[in-house]
Amino acid sequence: MSRQPIRFRDIARLTDEPLNPLSADELMPLPALSDVPELTPPRPRWLENYDLSLDGFSDFDIPMPKTPEERERLVRGFLTGLEKLLDPETNWTFAKLFRLSLDYCMRCQTCSEACHVYLGSGRQEIYRPTYRSEILRRIYQRYFTPAGKLIGPLIGADVEVNFKTVWRLLELSYRCNICRRCAQVCPAGIDNALIAREIRKLFSQELGIAPTELLRKGTRQHLQAGSSTGMNPAAFRNSVEFLEEIIEEKTGRKITIPVDKKGADILLIHNAGEFISWPENPAAFAILFDAAGINWTLSSDLLGYDVVNYAVWFDDVELARIALQHVEVARRLGVKKIVVGECGHAHKALCVIADRVLPGDHSVSERPRESCLPLLWDIVRSGAIRFDPSRNDFPVTLHDSCNVVRLMGIVQPQREIVRAVCSQPLREMAPHGVHNYCCGGGSGFAIMDTLNFSQWRNAVSARMKVKQILDAFGDVLDPGIRKYVIAACSNCKGTLREAINYYDLWEQHGIWYGGLVELMVNAMADLPGPYITWNEEM
Amino acid sequence: MALHWFAIIFAWASVVIFFAVAVYRVVKISSMPLGLRWEVYPIPHEARDRREYGGSYMEDVDWPKKHERRSFWAEVVEFLAPEAIEIGTEIVTMKKVRGHNRYGIWAFSTLLHWGIYLFVLWALLLIVQSLTRSALLAAVAGPLLVVACAVGLVGAAGLIVRRATTPDLARYTAPIDYFNLAFLAAIFVSGLISWAGDPALAGHRAYMSAALTFQPTAVSGAVLATFLLFWAFVVYMPFSKLLHYVIKYFLYHQGLWDDAFKTKGSAADRQVIRQLGYRVKWQAPHIAAGKTWLEEAQMISPEGEKK
Ligand code: SF4
Ligand code: SF4
Numbered sequence: 001m002s003r004q005p006i007r008f009r010d011i012a013r014l015t016d017e018p019l020n021p022l023s024a025d026e027l028m029p030l031p032a033l034s035d036v037p038e039l040t041p042p043r044p045r046w047l048e049n050y051d052l053s054l055d056g057f058s059d060f061d062i063p064m065p066k067t068p069e070e071r072e073r074l075v076r077g078f079l080t081g082l083e084k085l086l087d088p089e090t091n092w093t094f095a096k097l098f099r100l101s102l103d104y105c106m107r108c109q110t111c112s113e114a115c116h117v118y119l120g121s122g123r124q125e126i127y128r129p130t131y132r133s134e135i136l137r138r139i140y141q142r143y144f145t146p147a148g149k150l151i152g153p154l155i156g157a158d159v160e161v162n163f164k165t166v167w168r169l170l171e172l173s174y175r176c177n178i179c180r181r182c183a184q185v186c187p188a189g190i191d192n193a194l195i196a197r198e199i200r201k202l203f204s205q206e207l208g209i210a211p212t213e214l215l216r217k218g219t220r221q222h223l224q225a226g227s228s229t230g231m232n233p234a235a236f237r238n239s240v241e242f243l244e245e246i247i248e249e250k251t252g253r254k255i256t257i258p259v260d261k262k263g264a265d266i267l268l269i270h271n272a273g274e275f276i277s278w279p280e281n282p283a284a285f286a287i288l289f290d291a292a293g294i295n296w297t298l299s300s301d302l303l304g305y306d307v308v309n310y311a312v313w314f315d316d317v318e319l320a321r322i323a324l325q326h327v328e329v330a331r332r333l334g335v336k337k338i339v340v341g342e343c344g345h346a347h348k349a350l351c352v353i354a355d356r357v358l359p360g361d362h363s364v365s366e367r368p369r370e371s372c373l374p375l376l377w378d379i380v381r382s383g384a385i386r387f388d389p390s391r392n393d394f395p396v397t398l399h400d401s402c403n404v405v406r407l408m409g410i411v412q413p414q415r416e417i418v419r420a421v422c423s424q425p426l427r428e429m430a431p432h433g434v435h436n437y438c439c440g441g442g443s444g445f446a447i448m449d450t451l452n453f454s455q456w457r458n459a460v461s462a463r464m465k466v467k468q469i470l471d472a473f474g475d476v477l478d479p480g481i482r483k484y485v486i487a488a489c490s491n492c493k494g495t496l497r498e499a500i501n502y503y504d505l506w507e508q509h510g511i512w513y514g515g516l517v518e519l520m521v522n523a524m525a526d527l528p529g530p531y532i533t534w535n536e537e538m
Numbered sequence: 539m540a541l542h543w544f545a546i547i548f549a550w551a552s553v554v555i556f557f558a559v560a561v562y563r564v565v566k567i568s569s570m571p572l573g574l575r576w577e578v579y580p581i582p583h584e585a586r587d588r589r590e591y592g593g594s595y596m597e598d599v600d601w602p603k604k605h606e607r608r609s610f611w612a613e614v615v616e617f618l619a620p621e622a623i624e625i626g627t628e629i630v631t632m633k634k635v636r637g638h639n640r641y642g643i644w645a646f647s648t649l650l651h652w653g654i655y656l657f658v659l660w661a662l663l664l665i666v667q668s669l670t671r672s673a674l675l676a677a678v679a680g681p682l683l684v685v686a687c688a689v690g691l692v693g694a695a696g697l698i699v700r701r702a703t704t705p706d707l708a709r710y711t712a713p714i715d716y717f718n719l720a721f722l723a724a725i726f727v728s729g730l731i732s733w734a735g736d737p738a739l740a741g742h743r744a745y746m747s748a749a750l751t752f753q754p755t756a757v758s759g760a761v762l763a764t765f766l767l768f769w770a771f772v773v774y775m776p777f778s779k780l781l782h783y784v785i786k787y788f789l790y791h792q793g794l795w796d797d798a799f800k801t802k803g804s805a806a807d808r809q810v811i812r813q814l815g816y817r818v819k820w821q822a823p824h825i826a827a828g829k830t831w832l833e834e835a836q837m838i839s840p841e842g843e844k845k
Contacts, residue, residue: 005705081820090819092571097793100567104782104789107710108647110639125709134710156712180578187634188782189789194576208822220824223838316574317818317825320835337602351596355800356574357835359811365801368602378599409579409594409797434579434592 006125009158011135012165016047018056019126019168022456026122028463032470032477033503039459042452050451053164054171055126059211059453064167071163074207078166079143081206082136085198086144093316093357098198101190102137105130111182111192116437117175120463127460129182129192132172135159136195170209173199174453177442177461178313179402184435197443200314210314213447218310219318223325227272227306236305239275240298243283250280251527257286260333261297267335268296268372269326271343271490272306273447278493280533281342284517288376291524292384297335304329307340308490309349313443316357323354327362327369337368339375342515344401344489345442347371348408371404373488376520377413380420388525392422394482396519397429397472399465399496400436401489409434414488414516421523429468437464439487441495457495458502466499469511479510482534488516506535542754545762549749552769559776560784567788571816572809577797582620584797589620594797602799621791629783641704646696650719653690653726660686661768664739668747680739687729694723718780725767732760 010019024039042052051064065071084090086099111129112118118127125131134156141148141157148157159165176196183191204210211218222228231239240257247255258264268289274281289296299305303325311318330338340347351369361367379385398418404410411433418426429436439446440462448454473483487493496513505511512535522531580592588594595601608616628634632651636644660682667675698719701711732742741761748755775781800806814832818825826833826840834840 005709007709084819088570089816092813092816093574094576096567096570096573097576097789100785100789100793104779104785106779106782107707107712107715108635108639108643109641109706109710110635112706113638113640130710154712154717155714183578183794185634185638187628187632189786189794191576191789191793205820205822205825208824215824317820317831317834320831321837324835325838337600352575352577352799354574356572356806356810357814357831358800359807359814359832360802363800363802363804363807364602365799368600370599370601371596374597374599406579406592407577408596409581409584409588409592410597411579411591411593413597 008135008138008156009160011168012160012162013053014162014164016051016053018053020055020124022055022057022121022124022460024459026124027459028120028122028467030463030467030470030503032474033508035504035508037459037502039455040452046451051167051171052451054168055124055175055456057452057456058171059174059213059448059450060170060209061212061450062209065163074163074166075161077207078169078202079161081202082140083144084206085202086140091198094194094198094201097191097194101133101192101195102140104188105133105137105190106188107134108187111186111190114181114185116179116181116440116464117177117461120440121460126172127175129176132169132176132199133190133192133195135165135169135172136199139165169199170203172196173203174211174444174448175461177402177438177440177445179438179442180406181402181435181437184406197313201316204315205317211444211448212450214310214314214444215318218444218447219315219322222303222306222308222310223318223321226302226304228308228310229272229276229306231272231275231306233300233302233305236272236275236300239279240300243275243279243286246279246283247287250283250529250531251287251521253287253290253527255286255290258297259300263334264295264297265336266294266296266339266375267299267304267330267333267337268339268341269299269304269307269329269346270341271308271346273308273490273494274341274343275305277497278490278515280518280531281515284515284521284531285341285372287521287524287527288379288385288517291526292379292382294379296339297333299329299333301329301332304333307343307346307350309346309354310444312345312349312353319349319354320357323350323358324362326350327358327367330367331361337370339370339372341372342488342490342517344403344492347401347410348403352408371408371410373404373410373413373417373516376517377416380417380520386525387421387520387523389421389423389523391523391525391530392484392519393424394484395424395427395473395476396422396484396486397427397469398432399429399439399469399485399487399492400432400434401487401492402436402438402442404489405436406434414486417516417520418486421520427472429472437468439465439492439495440499441491446491446494454498458499462495462499462502465496466503466505469505470509473509473511477509479506479508481510483509483511484519484532485511485513486516486519487513539754541762542748542756545745545766546749546752546754548766548769552772556772556776560781563776563781564784567785571813572806573793575796575799576793578794581795581797582624583617583795621795625786625790641700641707643697643700643707646693646700648693649689650693650697650722653686653688653693654722656682656686657690657725657729657768664742664746665750668743668750676739676743679742680733680737683729683733683739683742687726687733691723691726691730694719694726698723714778718778721767721771721774725764725771728760728764728767732758732764735760
């Protein structure tokens with residue numbers, strides 16, 4: 001089906017019809033699957049109440065502004081926010097890279113082919129990395145630069161800001177995983193992912209608009225209740241008891257998991273979602289640390305048991321607040337360092353990005369914050385635990401979390417571990433390592449499931465990862481052969497769980513997923529039986 | 539004669555304007571606050587064994603304790619040199635465009651860039667020749683001009699055609715982008731015409747000597763046009779996004795490749811402390827008005843504060 005090409009100024013179209021409706025037959029083909037789900041249309045009730053006028057999908061169950069005054073307020077708030085984004089002091093955290101990225105793009109489109117969302121969608125224009133950047137650039141030029149005001153059309157400053165533009169731009173900022181693969185290939189060093197993030201930030205910090213899962217039930221709940229899951233310290237303590245039961249049940253070992261142990265060498269903080277969705281993951285950490293004789297602890301302090309920092313995707317103020325609480329927990333316990341469990345964005349937020357909002361004694365040099373992966377590799381290397389790779393005698397592939405790998409350069413430790421604890425050679429995805437594709441759940445998508453957003457994630461942003469997984473297991477697709485996708489990141493696991501379900505990968509091809517530590521414990525020679533739970537056994 | 543005086547003054551003025559504006563821009567960018575870390579791997583200044591696969595120092599346990607203060611020499615050799623090599627390789631080969639661009643612009647883009655490099659080299663060579671009167675340089679200058687202009691013209695024209703005829707590129711190409719390419723093409727066409735009328739470049743050399751000695755001399759219209767267009771381009775460049783080759787340094791060195799972690803009491807730490815003293819001017823309900831970043835970061839429930 002050929003359709004009219006979308007022009008930039010169409011973003012301001014005053015209709016409720018989607019600018020770029022999606023249909024399943026336009027998406028990137030997945031030849032290895034015999035049964036690819038159709039896209040279901042949005043419910044009529046949603047169309048009456050909400051704005052799905054970008055592509056027919058949305059995570060925002062926020063009623064659209066109805067009166068001219070409300071619309072005007074939205075537009076004014078957006079333009080004021082944009083002005084603040086451009087101001088070096090107001091937006092000190094990112095203004096430099098943001099402005100340079102707006103000013104110096106050569107419009108060569110080299111970045112497009114790097115984007116799994118664009119490719120997965122079958123190259124739909126609105127998902128091109130430069131599309132949303134170009135819209136914002138044209139608005140910025142038209143409203144904020146002398147050249148744009150004087151000779152706007154000649155420099156392409158032709159996008160009008162009305163309430164539809166504002167809303168579609170909000171939606172567009174949530175069609176990018178902020179995986180930054182596009183930035184990696186740009187010859188000029190432009191970062192379209194940062195532009196997407198800054199648009200999100202404008203909405204959050206100026207207008208208080210962000211997906212419910214990220215702001216109200218995310219960072220707000222995290223700061224106020226102690227965890228974005230809503231788990232309070234008492235519930236956390238119950239979870240720890242539950243972990244101890246799992247450990248005893250699965251391994252026969254009685255382990256007392258240390259909680260709030262003052263002066264421990266390591267404060268391990270997990271994504272609290274693990275306690276609820278994948279308790280065998282924190283339990284595996286406990287088994288490994290116990291067996292390796294590590295002096296470690298968990299914390300039951302507010303935020304001390306939930307390392308997520310969703311704000312890294314959309315809000316610098318909340319980012320600083322959460323990071324500060326994390327290091328404060330470590331200070332109060334007097335631990336030597338924080339180790340981040342298998343949670344990719346938390347790695348990047350706490351170890352890297354927040355470094356420059358935490359001054360003095362909270363600097364990373366004084367209060368170290370590290371990834372769990374090098375430590376786990378050290379445990380393997382040390383010989384403290386005996387591993388029997390034949391216990392992991394099934395095909396495995398490794399999904400690289402963008403945050404840990406492309407954005408932190410932690411590439412080899414996890415590969416060394418897999419080589420040490422699995423008997424079959426690691427099936428690398430193509431591409432992999434720092435050039436990997438995002439799972440499709442990055443930047444919050446993994447947990448966003450209001451309205452029909454999760455369908456978009458499964459169908460579009462996770463599509464490339466599904467293809468990579470199918471390709472990696474191309475010669476063993478028989479569903480009788482169990483296959484394991486390693487994802488050492490909670491949000492990647494959440495996305496894979498949903499994608500496996502959506503594409504029926506377990507039934508059709510015997511493909512399952514899990515963390516890295518589960519695989520390690522599964523290979524521990526001194527334990528009685530298998531630790532990994534495959535789908536059919538759950 | 540007035541025109542010939544103008545051609546001399548314009549030459550000097552254009553160089554002065556170029557450097558003044560470029561330096562102003564660079565200073566302005568450099569004086570912006572220290573942003574948060576936002577690197578992306580691979581990073582060329584990582585240890586040699588890790589560079590290849592994009593690894594970092596964070597692959598080690600206890601990396602925050604392994605910080606070493608580097609000497610100036612180590613900074614140059616281990617940091618700046620690998621970065622310069624990486625940026626230089628991109629400038630010369632445009633390998634990222636070759637590897638990832640599907641619109642067939644790599645060859646034209648590379649030719650255009652080489653045309654510009656060779657043209658600038660030619661202009662520099664002409665200056666040296668005027669000062670030294672070297673016969674060898676005089677002999678080389680003609681062929682160099684032809685190659686620069688031919689290569690650059692093919693590149694510029696090819697890019698104009700590619701951009702205009704490839705819908706995915708055309709949508710993103712504003713009139714200003716065509717103007718930039720046409721401007722460059724005009725310099726190259728003019729250069730070729732001036733050479734055709736004067737293959738020994740006697741007029742070009744005479745103009746360059748005149749400009750260097752402030753002694754106006756009459757040269758042909760084609761020679762004059764070539765130089766005037768070129769100087770106009772030199773003036774225009776720092777005002778446009780064509781300065782991207784300078785800006786690249788900031789985007790890479792202070793952005794995509796800035797992996798420096800902060801140590802207590804360091805210059806970066808002091809700067810962060812200063813910046814945390816800025817007032818937060820954002821207005822969403824979860825942000826309290828009038829607080830500094832440091833105060834704001836210590837708040838859990840600013841909604842309560844607002845009442
Ligand atoms: S972001 Fe970079 S790669 Fe993409 S169009 Fe702009 S300059 Fe080209
Ligand atoms: S950051 Fe990732 S998802 Fe976003 S535009 Fe770039 S490549 Fe696409």
